[in-house]
Amino acid sequence: MKTRIYLLAICCLFLSSVSAQKSNKKKSKAVAEVATPVLPSGKALYFKNDPAMDRFITDLMAKMTLDEKIGQLNLPSSGDFVTGEAKNSDIGKKVEEGKVGGLFNIKGVAKIRDIQKVAVEKSRLKIPMIFGMDVVHGYETTFPIPLGLASSWDMNLIEQSAKIAAQEATADGICWTFSPMVDVSRDPRWGRVAEGSGEDVYLGSQIAKAMVHGYQGNSLADKNTMMSCVKHYALYGAVEAGRDYNTVDMGRLRMYNDYLPTYKAAVDAGVGSVMASFNEVDGIPATANRWLQTEVLRNQWGFGGFVVTDFTGINEIVNHGLGDLQHVSALALKAGIDMDMVGEGFLTTLKKSLNEGKITQADIDQAVRRILEAKYRLGLFSDPYKYCDLNRPKTEVYNQQNRSVARSIASQSVVLMKNANEVLPLKQTGTVAVIGPLGDNPENMPGTWSVAARHKEAISLLKGLKETMGDKVNFVYAKGSNFEYDAELESRSAMFGKNSYRDTRPVAEIIKEALEVAKKADVIVAALGEASEMSGECSSRSDISVPQSQKDLLVELKKLGKPIVLVLFTGRPLVLNQEKEIADAILNVWFPGSEAGYAISDVLFGKVNPSGKLPMTFPRSVGQVPLYYNYKSTGRPEKDEDKFEKFKSVYLDIPNSPLYPFGYGLSYTTFNYSDISLSSSKLQGNQTLKASVTLTNTGKYDGAEVVQLYIRDLVGSITRPIKELKGFQKIMLKVGESKTVTFDITPESLKFYNSDLKYDWESGDFEIKIGGNSNDLKTATINWTK
Numbered sequence: 030m031k032t033r034i035y036l037l038a039i040c041c042l043f044l045s046s047v048s049a050q051k052s053n054k055k056k057s058k059a060v061a062e063v064a065t066p067v068l069p070s071g072k073a074l075y076f077k078n079d080p081a082m083d084r085f086i087t088d089l090m091a092k093m094t095l096d097e098k099i100g101q102l103n104l105p106s107s108g109d110f111v112t113g114e115a116k117n118s119d120i121g122k123k124v125e126e127g128k129v130g131g132l133f134n135i136k137g138v139a140k141i142r143d144i145q146k147v148a149v150e151k152s153r154l155k156i157p158m159i160f161g162m163d164v165v166h167g168y169e170t171t172f173p174i175p176l177g178l179a180s181s182w183d184m185n186l187i188e189q190s191a192k193i194a195a196q197e198a199t200a201d202g203i204c205w206t207f208s209p210m211v212d213v214s215r216d217p218r219w220g221r222v223a224e225g226s227g228e229d230v231y232l233g234s235q236i237a238k239a240m241v242h243g244y245q246g247n248s249l250a251d252k253n254t255m256m257s258c259v260k261h262y263a264l265y266g267a268v269e270a271g272r273d274y275n276t277v278d279m280g281r282l283r284m285y286n287d288y289l290p291t292y293k294a295a296v297d298a299g300v301g302s303v304m305a306s307f308n309e310v311d312g313i314p315a316t317a318n319r320w321l322q323t324e325v326l327r328n329q330w331g332f333g334g335f336v337v338t339d340f341t342g343i344n345e346i347v348n349h350g351l352g353d354l355q356h357v358s359a360l361a362l363k364a365g366i367d368m369d370m371v372g373e374g375f376l377t378t379l380k381k382s383l384n385e386g387k388i389t390q391a392d393i394d395q396a397v398r399r400i401l402e403a404k405y406r407l408g409l410f411s412d413p414y415k416y417c418d419l420n421r422p423k424t425e426v427y428n429q430q431n432r433s434v435a436r437s438i439a440s441q442s443v444v445l446m447k448n449a450n451e452v453l454p455l456k457q458t459g460t461v462a463v464i465g466p467l468g469d470n471p472e473n474m475p476g477t478w479s480v481a482a483r484h485k486e487a488i489s490l491l492k493g494l495k496e497t498m499g500d501k502v503n504f505v506y507a508k509g510s511n512f513e514y515d516a517e518l519e520s521r522s523a524m525f526g527k528n529s530y531r532d533t534r535p536v537a538e539i540i541k542e543a544l545e546v547a548k549k550a551d552v553i554v555a556a557l558g559e560a561s562e563m564s565g566e567c568s569s570r571s572d573i574s575v576p577q578s579q580k581d582l583l584v585e586l587k588k589l590g591k592p593i594v595l596v597l598f599t600g601r602p603l604v605l606n607q608e609k610e611i612a613d614a615i616l617n618v619w620f621p622g623s624e625a626g627y628a629i630s631d632v633l634f635g636k637v638n639p640s641g642k643l644p645m646t647f648p649r650s651v652g653q654v655p656l657y658y659n660y661k662s663t664g665r666p667e668k669d670e671d672k673f674e675k676f677k678s679v680y681l682d683i684p685n686s687p688l689y690p691f692g693y694g695l696s697y698t699t700f701n702y703s704d705i706s707l708s709s710s711k712l713q714g715n716q717t718l719k720a721s722v723t724l725t726n727t728g729k730y731d732g733a734e735v736v737q738l739y740i741r742d743l744v745g746s747i748t749r750p751i752k753e754l755k756g757f758q759k760i761m762l763k764v765g766e767s768k769t770v771t772f773d774i775t776p777e778s779l780k781f782y783n784s785d786l787k788y789d790w791e792s793g794d795f796e797i798k799i800g801g802n803s804n805d806l807k808t809a810t811i812n813w814t815k
């Protein structure tokens with residue numbers, strides 16, 4: 030009885046702080062106007078000092094045996110047993126024995142309730158478990174892949190997508206998501222670029238904050254919010270040769286300036302947990318790297334949550350060559366890892382290591398405390414069934430409201446890369462031929478890491494077009510080609526229930542059929558690109574082109590002499606030279622999520638004017654990789670990116686410039702940028718510079734433009750990038766309308782980590798650059814002294 034009253038009191042404390050926070054919440058500004066919402070400081074929000082929590086956990090830990098403590102550090106994958114079988118499964122037995130702290134890969138509130146019941150009714154101390162999942166871009170309602178979401182450059186929408194994901198996942202029993210993935214990457218060969226926000230540390234940091242806030246809301250104690258886990262800490266996006274799980278080797282300056290800030294942004298936003306990455310950092314796997322997990326994460330950044338390994342991350346340290354499982358488990362714990370995903374290195378060896386004096390009781394206690402704190406903050410000690418309301422999924426998951434938002438976000442994420450002769454938007458009349466392996470393939474619409482999606486129910490392009498256009502437009506369809514000529518290669522990307530519907534007829538026959546169908550049409554919509562599992566984990570590619578089978582189809586279609594709109598599906602930047610030549614228009618839709626077909630139709634037929642911008646550079650050749658906009662000048666820079674000059678830093682065979690630069694994306698309308706006007710060109714100390722342009726919609730459609738601010742530090746104590754993104758605003762303009770767009774710039778935007786790893790700025794000249802993509806910018810020069 031006493032404990033009950035105690036728990037009730039704790040609960041009340043939580044609730045009162047929640048409502049106080051709710052009333053403090055600022056109203057977010059209009060979507061079209063400002064892309065960066067002001068978020069409350071996360072760390073203060075989620076990691077408040079809580080003496081009641083401390084006392085509760087101290088008391089609980091005093092009752093725990095060593096085995097029970099080590100059990101809390103264990104995170105198995107469920108194997109997804111059926112309701113009612115929990116007790117009899119191996120996991121069920123372990124839960125009963127107190128050997129499990131949490132579970133993941135389990136879907137369905139009834140199953141989760143079932144296993145939670147074992148934990149809180151059968152285990153000795155009745156400690157509730159946490160339930161995790163890769164809710165990466167939506168739950169059953171899926172949003173575009175993260176690289177697509179990033180293309181919207183709209184932080185309010187991205188935050189909203191995470192909020193809806195949290196609402197659906199929590200309704201179905203999940204309280205912890207392994208998201209956001211914030212690995213900056215400059216290498217499109219790496220398949221996991223699909224899961225992140227691209228190449229830029231500033232954009233990536235804004236998105237990291239928006240997502241953490243979307244998932245965690247104003248309190249972890251709310252039943253609609255879940256704990257976020259930022260991953261993969263750290264530097265995973267810089268794996269050599271773009272090959273997954275490969276070595277990372279990077280100097281500290283690059284780490285601090287270009288790769289670490291996105292993780293730090295998530296920590297500053299108050300992320301509840303961090304996932305260690307598979308790769309090594311400075312010769313020590315991240316999972317065993319004390320400098321990373323404790324010195325930087327906790328001592329420098331003040332992280333207060335817990336750290337989980339990636340899938341068998343501890344066991345893999347053995348392969349990295351640091352010793353046997355007992356040794357590497359001890360290394361991981363000492364480094365600052367708190368929870369062991371799947372591998373059971375902690376479960377099976379920590380006791381022995383403690384007895385042998387290789388780790389201390391304090392090392393174990395610290396990890397246990399951090400995990401219990403997370404459970405406490407989630408409100409699980411007050412109500413272990415808080416996320417187990419069997420009625421919630423019926424109305425809160427995959428409902429019409431969430432799906433409409435997903436449709437709208439998907440249409441905001443597409444990037445128009447070419448539009449010759451204004452072939453788009455399409456006329457709402459005549460016959461349209463939809464041709465290609467992605468033309469009518471629902472399972473491939475949600476994209477990689479969509480574990481909870483209803484793949485078969487996702488809206489294919491053909492279905493979306495037909496349903497949105499009704500009788501106005503006649504649609505004809507043919508597949509035209511397989512994803513790949515090579516069946517074995519194709520099968521590698523037809524996993525996780527993502528059917529490729531391979532057509533086994535001879536190639537000539539498949540193409541002939543498509544040409545017959547396309548002949549009847551006024552315009553051809555070629556739905557080509559990657560199958561969704563051609564990007565994602567362990568989907569590195571050495572050749573990042575559209576597969577040959579689809580290129581050949583496109584060449585044949587071109588011979589019909591009809592306008593061709595390439596609707597490009599991809600999880601990474603591709604090399605598109607040939608496609609750029611052949612297609613009249615290119616609409617890059619990434620993988621748009623469960624509402625794909627509707628969203629693409631909205632854009633193709635002009636209901637939505639595209640406004641997405643690329644978060645990653647598209648190269649001309651894989652030989653240019655890594656290719657990114659914020660490079661540094663060599664001692665022999667080329668004068669003209671597109672011209673060869675001997676003894677300059679260039680290639681013999683191709684220009685240095687990309688095919689499509691970072692920040693690029695067209696609209697159905699056109700925008701004009703005025704020159705930059707400055708509040709002053711000489712500044713001192715902590716002043717604020719106002720830099721403005723007048724943006725005018727000079728075309729025929731209302732539309733939105735992402736106005737981008739870049740800064741170049743012309744002279745530094747270390748070499749500095751030729752430009753760096755420092756701000757952006759998404760501006761909506763009616764036809765003929767003009768608006769003044771102003772950026773407030775303070776010395777904060779001039780800061781970087783110098784040779785002493787001190788974060789500071791230096792007096793001198795700077796270029797302020799504003800425009801619609803990283804290659805097309807107006808420039809003004811200023812001088813700023815301390």
Ligand code: BGC
Binds near residue numbers: 163207260339340
């Ligand atoms: C991935 C993580 C993921 C984890 C759990 C790993 O293979 O690298 O991103 O969160 O599995 O599913």
